[in-house]
Amino acid sequence: MGKSASLICGSDGGFLTHNANKDTYPQPIPTKNVNFPSVGGDNQIKDIPNHTDPDNQLPAYNDYLPNGNGYPEGHGLVTIRMIPDEQGRFGFNVKGGADQGMPIIVSRVAPSTPADLAIPRLNEGDQVLVINGRDVSQHTHEQVVMFIRASRETHSGELVLIVRPNVYVSEDTPEEHYFEYLPESHVITTTAGANALEASLVLLQESLEGGAALAQFEQLYRKKPGMTMNAARLETNIPKNRYRDISPYDQTRVILKSGGEYINANYVNMEIPGSGIVNRYIAAQGPLPNTCVDFWQMVWEQHSSLVVMLTTKIERGRVKCHQYWPDLYETVDYGELQITCVKEEDTTSFAFREFNLTHLSTNEERHISHMQYIAWPDHGVPDDPGDFLDFVGKVRQKRTGMVEPTIVHCSAGIGRTGVLITMETAMCLIESNQPVYPLSIVRQMRDQRAMLIQTPSQYKFVCEAILKVSHDQLVKPMEDYQR
Numbered sequence: 001m002g003k004s005a006s007l008i009c010g011s012d013g014g015f016l017t018h019n020a021n022k023d024t025y026p027q028p029i030p031t032k033n034v035n036f037p038s039v040g041g042d043n044q045i046k047d048i049p050n051h052t053d054p055d056n057q058l059p060a061y062n063d064y065l066p067n068g069n070g071y072p073e074g075h076g077l078v079t080i081r082m083i084p085d086e087q088g089r090f091g092f093n094v095k096g097g098a099d100q101g102m103p104i105i106v107s108r109v110a111p112s113t114p115a116d117l118a119i120p121r122l123n124e125g126d127q128v129l130v131i132n133g134r135d136v137s138q139h140t141h142e143q144v145v146m147f148i149r150a151s152r153e154t155h156s157g158e159l160v161l162i163v164r165p166n167v168y169v170s171e172d173t174p175e176e177h178y179f180e181y182l183p184e185s186h187v188i189t190t191t192a193g194a195n196a197l198e199a200s201l202v203l204l205q206e207s208l209e210g211g212a213a214l215a216q217f218e219q220l221y222r223k224k225p226g227m228t229m230n231a232a233r234l235e236t237n238i239p240k241n242r243y244r245d246i247s248p249y250d251q252t253r254v255i256l257k258s259g260g261e262y263i264n265a266n267y268v269n270m271e272i273p274g275s276g277i278v279n280r281y282i283a284a285q286g287p288l289p290n291t292c293v294d295f296w297q298m299v300w301e302q303h304s305s306l307v308v309m310l311t312t313k314i315e316r317g318r319v320k321c322h323q324y325w326p327d328l329y330e331t332v333d334y335g336e337l338q339i340t341c342v343k344e345e346d347t348t349s350f351a352f353r354e355f356n357l358t359h360l361s362t363n364e365e366r367h368i369s370h371m372q373y374i375a376w377p378d379h380g381v382p383d384d385p386g387d388f389l390d391f392v393g394k395v396r397q398k399r400t401g402m403v404e405p406t407i408v409h410c411s412a413g414i415g416r417t418g419v420l421i422t423m424e425t426a427m428c429l430i431e432s433n434q435p436v437y438p439l440s441i442v443r444q445m446r447d448q449r450a451m452l453i454q455t456p457s458q459y460k461f462v463c464e465a466i467l468k469v470s471h472d473q474l475v476k477p478m479e480d481y482q483r
Helices: 002-010 141-153 192-211 211-221 292-301 388-399 415-431 438-446 456-471
Strands: 078-082 094-097 104-107 127-131 159-166 254-255 262-272 277-284 306-309 332-333 337-347 350-359 365-373 406-409
Touching: 094 141, 127 141, 141 159, 141 277, 192 211, 192 332, 211 438, 211 456, 254 262, 262 292, 262 415, 262 438, 277 292, 292 332, 292 337, 292 350, 306 388, 365 388, 388 415, 388 456, 406 415, 415 438, 415 456, 438 456
Parallel strands: 277 406, 306 365, 306 406
Antiparallel strands: 078 159, 094 104, 104 127, 127 159, 262 277, 332 337, 337 350, 350 365
């Protein structure tokens, strides 16, 4: 390994600059979106784990491979396409080669570069098997570098890689070492007072207008250094993950007491300084057909009485979440639990359901509220946060006096899920007359589940929504905290 490491440091292959730092790639680079054939046929929609999520730019498994590349179908290989940026860079480094007795491994991917923004994304630890149709398993490191450089000279400039995901993952080196942004404070600030709150909102407004807010967000670590995700990588648990790179931390994951014990979900506790309030959540991925029993088992074991869903079942022709509940007035058994839908109300933006949840062995019955936000657009974020803020307000009303964790999920359980937790946390901070620093909120969330609030557009949306809440006085400091 030592030989390959030294070669990487001295050979960027034309992909990254030698002295890259956090300011090297300040602007997102447009990439070419590729639609892969879905498993089961082009016109057949199936809810299977590890598919592509173009809205959230999530990497995915893909069993489809072009014919004639020497690799059979069905081996979980991934086809990745990208075009270089204006400086001719793809934004990744590789190590290894036949001359080094090592496979070609992606050693580094820089944020906001074509490799990072490609759909699916190229990831550290992926093994490169094919470059533009050429099998590179027997080529030297320098030959591989040359093949990648040469793709820039073609008419399209497109680089097409076939990789085997997650072949090598180093636990010794923190992810994104060169691009890590660590806030000075590791807790949400505890400075109270009207002036502190007002000053924080003025700072937020200015940082949004000047671009600093998004720049700092993009530099914040996506995965907390030192946290592990070993349970998600166990062979028996891989089929339970919807996306291959969205995994729960071992340290904060929800462990089921019965069944398979694994579910892709983390506890996320948000403490509001000066108030004694701790908002307890479980951030989870949207259930798959094979994880519905686990999901309801989690609801039962955690004594949760509220489930918040932030996605529709299908968006842009792709399944985002399996329907894990029965239709109105119907009953379905999920393992030892029986669920009956007793009420359903739909609006243009929300869907509210009420379930009776019965444990078949003990006949114990509980009441579950299900709140679904259905107005999030297929692309990007809502143009106006009004509907979303209305929904968050209804969720907060339902959570009044609740001490058990609220289960929140979207598709992957990181993007929209993080937006909702951030929004409610900010509202609680305003009510408690505490300053609001969204980046600190995101850091506190990511310390408990990786990647919460996934994209800059989501972060900008929630920041603007916080300012709207303050400006329109939708939430105001409570009288007890104004002294």
